[in-house]
Amino acid sequence: MLNTSRKWQNPSGGFSFENTRRNAVLETSLSEKGYSAPKARKTGTTIAGIIFKDGVILGADTRATDDMVVADKNCMKIHYISPKIYCCGAGVAADAEVTTQMMSSNVELHSLSTGRPPLVVTVTRMLKQMLFRYQGHIGSSLIVGGVDVNGPQLYSVYPHGSYDKLPFLTMGSGAAAAVSVFEDRFKLNMELEEGKQLMRDAITAGIFCDLGSGSNVDLCVITEKGVDYLRGYDQPAQKEQKEGTYRYKPGTTAVLTETVTPLTLDLVEESVQVMDTK
């Protein structure tokens, strides 16, 4: 009853930080009992982008980690912003996801208002102005790549709001491994297949040499003609066929006694949940 007497406050848009006080209280009361609050999940990641002859290639691994446990073996880190602009996200998974979704809707509204297809600089500017406003508390590092009237462009945006415009970029915990492949083999105006191979090698370097990156390689090729989203382009870390087996032959252990007790059970309800195990 007392709740309804409180005046309804219209949500003011943007992010709401009103739960931070509740979280602080919970944190102290939990730690007294010996528990700890769940941490924000980071996508310990390898993301990269290159500019090739006809456009932009973005690449990412597909592992999402929760401290030292793999939370999602096949998550999507290349997000849609507009028909010819895509964005790879690293850092805190939720921040990257929500930020890119907000950008996508703001950019669509902006492009409807201007009557023109959106520019990659517009996306970068909106992103960095928002991230600067939040002074680094939104922990998302992003690589924005796309093709517009000014040609193919590639930008990186850091959580505090700084940006760089370069022909090749890597970010995430596996950035060091991936950028070493680029520094060795990147050339300007590469052909499509050469570019895809280079990107695949860079992400694979991140997958093998970084603990926070793994599973598959996703690629996204953006050119003047359109977008080619290659989900699961390569799967370098597949389980191998086992050479031997640890199974014992039946009869290795002697059976001394055997008692069978039948239980009569009725099947009340059956529900099937399919897990993405690939």
Added chain:
Amino acid sequence: MSEELLAEPGWLSEEVKTGTTIIAVTFDGGVVLGSDSRVSAGESVVNRVMNKLSPLHDKIYCALSGSAADAQTIAEIVNYQLDVHSIEVEDDPLVCSAATLVKNISYKYKEELSAHLIVAGWDRKEGGQVYATLSGLLTKQPFAIGGSGSFYINGFVDAEFRKNMTKTETQEFVVNALTLAMGRDGSSGGVAYVVTIDKDGTEEKCILGNELPKFFDQ
């Protein structure tokens, strides 16, 4: 051993800084600005070819140092404010107007920002000028240096600077200063960007690492 393997790279948590060397020098008829090109986050270099000489207007540039996000944002805001101002006065803006706009932002938000911009350019009224805007002060100087690498070349610039050098001598002076600082400061490096502004226009040049002058380097 496992603690080190799992340590995340610095740039995931640290702010991106342009640990830098920047310099601006007046000469008879204009100014020369110079900067290195390294952007670091913790111990990683995130961009090895960043041009830290940012245009505020046709004949007014600023050199960025400190926090990359803060410096880039200040430069962008002042670029916009100068555009509006120059339309209002129907003329090219003065260098001291640009420097004052930068100073206003740096001073008002001095607690929150950690960036140092050197503003330099040429205008019809006063010719070539250099202004330093560290922490919100505004001072006009014959030359100014900034960034982490500047500490290593304070003695060099004090000893070697002369008033009214020619354009070529000033460009050489700037390149020598940058090379010496990049050689000693871990947070400065890459290539050297040099911008020369005088009454005839603006000239941007990029000098690759292996083309820089050689000093005693055993």
